[in-house]
Amino acid sequence: MLLAGGRTLLFGHLFGCGVRVPAAASEDDPMDEHDDTPELAPAPTVHDRLRTYLSEERIQAHFKAGSIRVGDQVVTDLNQPAPPPARPVILPF
Incomplete structure (x- = not known):
């Protein structure tokens, strides 16, 4: 079962346990489009x-x-x- 926009798989229903395993990010995942890392301006010459x-x-x-x-x-x-x-x-x- 996919939870949180495809980020987490919940295997509890299939195997009787509540273990969450991170899912691989897909190409269509909107969470990957936003990179919050600030870009540094190049140093002045x-x-x-x-x-x-x-x-x-x-x-x-x-x-x-x-x-x-x-x-x-x-x-x-x-x-x-x-x-x-x-x-x-x-x-x-």
Whole structure:
């Protein structure tokens, strides 16, 4: 006997016991359509963080000069993640 939208089988009537066994989820099961797991937004990149304050030309000029750092590392890829509290720092040329 299916109970709770196909989620549980009750074998008590067939075998004289009240054991519930989880049923396999079917493709048509509406319970599977709703995934309550929150999706995390991707971490902002160095480029995303700098674009807030600088034009694309300035970002490229600082990048080519090697003057952008995150922590104590020189940035070699503007698409590397830079989630807070890390922050890109621009050193003078």
